[in-house]
Amino acid sequence: MRFDPTLFEGPTLEAARRLLGVTLTYGGSAGVIVETEAYAGDPASHFVTRPKTGAMLGTTHGLVYVYRIYGIHQCVNFTTDSQGPGAVLIRAIEPVAGLDAMRRRRGRMPDTNLTSGPAKLFAALGLDASLHGRPVTQCFGLRAPESPPDVVAGPRIGISKATDLPWRFHVRGNRYVSRPR
DNA sequence: TGGCCGATATGCT
DNA sequence: GCATATCGGCCAA
Numbered sequence: 200m201r202f203d204p205t206l207f208e209g210p211t212l213e214a215a216r217r218l219l220g221v222t223l224t225y226g227g228s229a230g231v232i233v234e235t236e237a238y239a240g241d242p243a244s245h246f247v248t249r250p251k252t253g254a255m256l257g258t259t260h261g262l263v264y265v266y267r268i269y270g271i272h273q274c275v276n277f278t279t280d281s282q283g284p285g286a287v288l289i290r291a292i293e294p295v296a297g298l299d300a301m302r303r304r305r306g307r308m309p310d311t312n313l314t315s316g317p318a319k320l321f322a323a324l325g326l327d328a329s330l331h332g333r334p335v336t337q338c339f340g341l342r343a344p345e346s347p348p349d350v351v352a353g354p355r356i357g358i359s360k361a362t363d364l365p366w367r368f369h370v371r372g373n374r375y376v377s378r379p380r
Numbered sequence: 381t382g383g384c385c386g387a388t389a390t391g392c393t
Numbered sequence: 394g395c396a397t398a399t400c401g402g403c404c405a406a
Binding site: 236238243244245248266268269270271272274276288290316317318319355356357358359377 | 385386387388389
Binding site: 248250252266267 | 398399400401402403
């Protein structure tokens with residue numbers, strides 16, 4: 200199905216859920232989004248913890264937000280919600296095309312480890328910081344699923360604030376999520 | 381200018 | 394399960 204880009208204008212939680220199952224294409228590689236996290240104006244959001252660089256979460260939607268963490272890793276978000284601060288972190292994809300290029304960029308390892316984490320998929324797809332601030336639809340190919348996947352919600356990973364919010368979403372039973380049950 | 385912390389991944393025990 | 398690499402962002406001083 201055709202992807203409806205007005206999804207980015209709406210509430211962040213809905214965008215995080217509905218991005219699951221979407222096929223993301225970049226360069227010669229593609230993967231189905233199987234894990235996301237929502238960040239709004241909550242205490243864990245970069246809108247709060249990085250008020251300068253995270254300010255764009257409050258003023259934009261439908262843009263790529265790239266951040267660096269622990270010095271070496273980079274992750275990608277899509278900004279959301281025309282009414283307030285919001286972004287969806289893309290945490291994992293299931294590879295469906297360009298597997299050879301992904302293996303080349305990630306090194307020798309099992310395929311299930313290629314893209315099962317935000318920094319892993321960033322590297323596997325060959326993304327870079329120059330995408331920051333550009334329209335999502337201009338950088339990526341987006342294809343909505345024929346039918347919505349079975350979604351599981353739970354607490355977000357790797358944060359120390361607002362750990363009670365169930366704002367992590369993943370496709371039930373998928374082997375490419377960063378932390379399977 | 382210095383120090384703290386972090387939306388992680390990996391390798392070792 | 395646990396240590397740790399590695400450095401940008403931010404703020405206090």
